Amino acid sequence: MQVRKNSFRELFKLIGKVNGYEARSACYHNLIDVFNSRLSFKEMGKVKFLSVSPTLDMQLKAVLAICGVFLGCCSNVVFLELIVRFDPAAGHLVTFSQFFFIAIHGLISTSKFFSVKRIIPMRDYAILVTMFYVSTVCNNYAFNFNIPMPLLMIFRSGSLMANLILGILILNKKYDLWKYLSVILITIGICICTIVSGMSLDIKGDNNSRDKDYGFSMLFWWCIGIGMLTISLFVSARMGIFQEVLFKKNGKHPDEALFYAHLLPLPGFIPLLSNILDHASIAFQSSPVFIPILAIEMPIQVLYIIGNMLTQFLCIRSVYILTTECSSLTVTLVVTLRKFASLLFSIFYFRNPFTSYHWLGTLFVFIGTVIFVEIIPKIRDSCETRKQMKTIDKFYLDDTPRVHVSYKPLPQDDEKHNLDDN
Structure with missing residues (x-):
């Protein structure tokens, strides 16, 4: 036959x-x-x-989650830069609006007003929420310390380095020589971009002592911002490892984790309430823009904040789903590549200053990332x-x-x- x-x-x-x-x-x-x-x-x-249905199902979820990460997170960065350009100190307002929206959505759809039994212990959520809150607040505070958006994206690309270091210290993982080489390249790239951005600050001033004091004051607060980014970087990497261990122990529950991770930190915004209200007032006083679909006018800053909330929901939910389907290292890689794409968009669309030294540092980061994930052997x-x-x-x-x-x-x-x- x-x-x-x-x-x-x-x-x-x-x-x-x-x-x-x-x-x-x-x-x-x-x-x-x-x-x-x-x-x-x-x-x-x-x-x-x-x-192979379970395997295909996992692969499909992972692919959709990766698409959600790139679409949601890249769009979120665009809205964030539009917001920060109008009001550089609106970080707390942006963070609170994101947490509040995701918590309300989870209360209705996931928890069903707390009628659904919780699976992961509250103690683990408390640890997760603390790390998430510290990482987010430190990251948003950096905008108040002369940290430009491209430097923020490049610096956060060091999450691979932080993940590797914490993986060795906490999980006792061992890596080959190429992994360490890639981490060195990524670190060099971040250091180049950081130093060049620091040199671009006007710290010389004139002969006037008042101008000199102002210049050194800018450098001091810029260093504080770099320190806060470093804290956010390592806390975020530690949170990724904690999530990986948590989901292995309790099973895959990304929606539940997403809900409690945004609900429990809300009381932490009470001390920041006056700052949030002040910048909300600034947002409502921005110039109105007509929305044809809704046939209404809305302050443009409010529109940006709504767009930021929706894209953040897509971004963070995709990251949580990806965390349940892949290792923390894979998640870190996807997020790092997403940051690289956002960086390029920020440079070309918003025309942020980017010198040849910045490109050199970015090249080091990109080559280090390619070596780290062994793309060439996999191809x-x-x-x-x-x-x-x-x-x-x-x-x-x-x-x-x-x-x-x-x-x-x-x-x-x-x-x-x-x-x-x-």
Whole structure:
């Protein structure tokens, strides 16, 4: 009997629907046996193929989460830069609006007004929330200390370095030499960009002592901002490792974790309430813009804040889903590449100052990231796998005669005999 290409493709699609099984190249032998045996639909339902549905489901979730990270987080950075350009000290207002919106959404959809039983212990949430709150507040405070947006993005790209260091110290992980080389390159790139940004500050002033004091004051507060970014960097990396361990111990519950991670920190904004209200007033006093879809006018700063809230929800929810499907290192890589894309957009669209030294530092960060995730070996392995699969396709899909393979349906559960005995 000959196996025709078109018939095989039809069978391939058909088998993939039987009993929810996904037919892939690993099932080629099974598929050939089934085709040669001319099974009925009922008998085909009894064939035990290699089930890869859970794996495909995980891969699909991971791919969708990665798309959500790039779409949501990159858009979020755009809205954040628009907000900061209008009001540089609006960080607390932005953070509070994000936390409040996500908490309200989780209260309605996830917790259903606390009627759904919590799975992860509150003690673990308290630790997670503390780290999340400290990281977010320190990151937003950096805008008050002469930290430009491109430097913020480059500096936060050091999360791979922080994740590796904490992985060694906390999880006792061991890495090969290439990992350490990549971390060194990323660190050098961040240091170059940081030093160049610091040199761009006007700290000389004139001969007037008042101007000199002002220049050194700017440098001092800039160093404070760098220190806060460093704290945020390592706390965020520690939080990623904690989430990885937490989900392994308690199972995958990204929506629940997202809800409590944004609900519990809300009381921490009470001391910042006056600052939040002041900048909310500034936002409502911004120039109005007409929205054709809603046929209403809205202050443009308020529109930016709403856009920031929605994109932050998409971004952070995608990150939480990705955390449940991948390791913290993979999540860190995706977030790092997203920051690199946001950096390029910020440079070209908003025309932020970016010198050749900044490009050199960015190049170091990018090369270090490529080495860290072993992209080149993975591409080489993928090419070799495709060559092997083409060989298999050629072997099974040509028109040469095949030996007829006998088939006997698997016994039902109530049958006592064994298939191997026949």
